[in-house]
Structures are given as C-alpha cells and as structure tokens.
Amino acid sequence: MFKGTPKIVAQRREEIVNACEQLYQTMNFKDITLKEIGKVTSFSRPTIYNYFQTKEEIFLALYEREYSRWNAELKRILDSEEPCTREQLAQKIARSLESRAQLLKLLAMNNYDMEENSRAEMLADFKRAYGASLKLFRSILEKYCPEMSEEAVAHTMYVFFPFMFGIYPYTSVTDKQKTAMEEAEVDYQYQSIYELTYHCLTKLLEV
Structure with missing residues (x-):
C-alpha cells in the first residue's frame, strides 16, 4: 500500500x-x-x-461503493416519518433498486472469484457494506411491518437478497439475446427492474 x-x-x-x-x-x-x-x-x-493488487480488488471496491449508495437509499426509507403500507413499502424498495442498475449488474457476476482474488482486509470492507444493507433492510421490515414474526422477517430477507442476484439478467437483455429467445420460440414477458422487484416484494410481504 x-x-x-x-x-x-x-x-x-x-x-x-x-x-x-x-x-x-x-x-x-x-x-x-x-x-x-x-x-x-x-x-x-x-x-x-x-x-x-488485482483487478478483482478494484471491482470489489466498486461493489462496496454501490452497496453504500443503496444503503443511503434504504436509510432514507427507514428514517421517513410518513405512514407506509406494505404495498407502499414494496414500491419504495423497488424504486431504490431502480436507480442501482450497476449494483445489480455486479451482483450478477461470479462473486466467488472476485472475493477469492481479493485481500482479506478489502473483503472485510466489502462485507461491512453488505452487512449494513442486511441490517437496514431488517430494520425497515421491523418498522413498517411490526406484526411480522422474527421467522417471517428472516424468511423475507433470505429470499429477497438472493433474488437480487438475478434481477439484472432478467431485466437487461441485449438485442442478441432477444433474437435468440424469438428463434427458440420462448415466450418471455420482459419486465423493468422496478416491476420485477415490486412483484417479488408484494409476494414476500403478502400485499
């Protein structure tokens, strides 16, 4: 250094x-x-x-920064004094990810190789930003959905966060991919980041 x-x-x-x-x-x-x-x-x-020391460390730092930017969005949701129904909460979280396409793109990468080729101290910095996202998300659920049990909160978190890894590939499709889908006769309904995230959250929150 x-x-x-x-x-x-x-x-x-x-x-x-x-x-x-x-x-x-x-x-x-x-x-x-x-x-x-x-x-x-x-x-x-x-x-x-x-x-x-490696390209992966630079990407991990970018990854950390993207999580920190999303954390700022989550913090605004958490600190809001406005009443919020479950449906409105699903809308707010979906909007918070709508502007974080780069985070979702990074999530779609092979994170195992990125983390494996980074030094422990840089990996720890990244994990702190990721951990902050988990804590903020949990706090948001506890604030706006107080009737949810601890088990339900944990279930929602550990379904939604892995779900995030697949948002980018399903919403950012190239012309080449669209053509291949058409030639393969796959009838697929394309959705935006907001739509896919919102629909997932409404199911998880049982709106």
Whole structure:
C-alpha cells in the first residue's frame, strides 16, 4: 500500500475505482484489465499496484461503493416519518433498486472469484457494506411491518437478497439475446427492474 497521506490515498483509490466504473459502462468484466484502467487514470499502471493488487480488488471496491449508495437509499426509507403500507413499502424498495442498475449488474457476476482474488482486509470492507444493507433492510421490515414474526422477517430477507442476484439478467437483455429467445420460440414477458422487484416484494410481504 502506498505510504502517502490518507487524503492522497483516498483520492487515488477513488480515481481508480471511478476509472473502473467508467469502463464497466461499455466493457465486460473479462475485458477490463489493469492496463485498461491505467489508461483512464492520471497516473501510470504500475502506480495502481500501490492501492490494489488485482483487478478483482478494484471491482470489489466498486461493489462496496454501490452497496453504500443503496444503503443511503434504504436509510432514507427507514428514517421517513410518513405512514407506509406494505404495498407502499414494496414500491419504495423497488424504486431504490431502480436507480442501482450497476449494483445489480455486479451482483450478477461470479462473486466467488472476485472475493477469492481479493485481500482479506478489502473483503472485510466489502462485507461491512453488505452487512449494513442486511441490517437496514431488517430494520425497515421491523418498522413498517411490526406484526411480522422474527421467522417471517428472516424468511423475507433470505429470499429477497438472493433474488437480487438475478434481477439484472432478467431485466437487461441485449438485442442478441432477444433474437435468440424469438428463434427458440420462448415466450418471455420482459419486465423493468422496478416491476420485477415490486412483484417479488408484494409476494414476500403478502400485499
């Protein structure tokens, strides 16, 4: 790790993660290399190794940031003083994910390989952001659905969070995939992130 001031370290790390995020808009994970990321930063590729040892660590940092951004959305839902029915809660959570397409795209990746190729301390940072999401989601259920049992709350959480891994592939379909579905005569009704999430939550919350 580069021995600079905390401010410089944070700025350099942020620039590297931003570069990765920029490339991820138009490139696949497998095509993004440290060399490609270095081209988008203001410093040389070897400098990246002062902050991240692997490409997976950079993506994990991006992943952590995306969870933190979603956590801010969940915190706003939790802190709201407005009355909220279960249906309205399903709508709010669905809207919170509607703007988090990048988080859902990352969730659709092979997380096992990403975590396996990252150092323990960076994996722990990521898990803290993920754990915060679990805690906020639980607190939201306990606040707006006080009649739910502990078992029901746990069931809802551990169905919904794994469900999130499949949202992106079902809602972000390429023209090539659509053509293949048509040729295979698969009658599939495409839905948006909001629609798929909302329908899942209304079932889980028994709206």
